[in-house]
Amino acid sequence: MFIVLGATGHIGSELVQNLDAAGKKVIAVVHDAGKAGDIRTASVEPVVLDVSDSARLHDLFRQGHRAFLLNPPADPGGDTDAVETATARAITEALHGSDLEKIVVASTYGAQPGQGIGDLSVLFDFERQAEASGIPTAINRAAYYYTNFDMLLASAREGVLQTPFPRDMRLPMVSPVDIAKAAASRLLSEPVDVGIHYVEGPHRYTFEDVAVAFSAVLGRPVRLETIPREKWEESFRAAGFSSEAARAYARMTATTVDGPQAPADPWRGDVTLLDHLGNLSGT
Incomplete structure (x- = not known):
């Protein structure tokens, strides 16, 4: 029996379908x-x-x-961290004494202490606490989600796309469809398949x-506007983030922009950015 957290989210719903299809x-x-x-299907039992x-x-x-294991995102109107x-x-506390033979943890590029x-x-911290359970732990660090662009669709329809990232910064990105495929592969692999893999x-x-x-x-010009670094927190607050969340997201953005090079040999999926945006816009 496989247990999937976040089973109706972008990643979890795809993962459930993959496991169901695998019988x-x-x-x-x-x-x-x-x-x-x-x-719910003959093989999938939802639990609230x-x-x-x-x-x-x-x-x-x-x-x-x-x-x-997927840690659900908190409401950005509160203290997300x-x-x-x-x-x-x-x-991760629930793992202790559970007798699970293997876990797969959803994490992110750039995960680091701090x-x-x-x-x-x-x-x-989620990764480290999961490993501390003593259960064989496979960690999939995923690149920047295409779904981060979903909330920008309305703005793009108006012809403007705002971002804090430099316009020429080349960023690893990935679809939840491919994240789910990678998770399914590691859930189904032997317990010795542990440690960190990168997924993009x-x-x-x-x-x-x-x-x-x-x-x-969209069939129309979309102009890119880069938000200056000194305006990042303000822009997050304007989007409805709390002061604590805006500060954390601005610091996360800065760490990503200033951070180390992306991994040289990640697991690569098939879904392109154009595939995702085409499905998002209904074209």
Whole structure:
């Protein structure tokens, strides 16, 4: 039995379908009871559960033999680092004594020790706490999600795409479809397949490339506007982020822009940026 957290999200829903297609039985953990029926099949059993409830999650883990762990994103209107750290700790505490034979952890490029740098520090801690459970742990660090562009569709339709990233910075990016394929592969591999793997799409893109791709799928020019570094926190707050979340996201962006080179030999998926934006816009 495979257990999948975040089973109705972009990655989890694809992963559940992959495992179902492979003939595996799946316990699909969902937060919203209204979505549970959408993913039920003969082999997929949805379970409504708040993953911050460590005791209930522990009981659930004892029903499976392998699990995919995804730390859900917090509401950016609050203190995202504090909330996500607490949730990650609840998930990993539930692992102890569960007798799972293997876990796959969803993480991110650039994960590193620190405080207040958003996903980079939160997910690094998630990785370390998962490994501390003693269960064989496969970590998939994924590149910049194409789905980050979903919220920019309305602005792109108006002809403007704003980003804090330098227009010529070439960034590894990836589709949740490919993240799910990589997760399925490691869930199904032997328990000795552990450690960190990097996951990205077939190409790396600049944000100039993103603007060009939006132009192609929308059939209109899309102009790229680069937000100056000193305006990053302000721009996040203007988008509805709390002061704490805006600060963390600005620091995460700075660390990514100033950070080390991307890995030389990642696992590469098939979905291109144009594929994703075409599906997003309905073209």
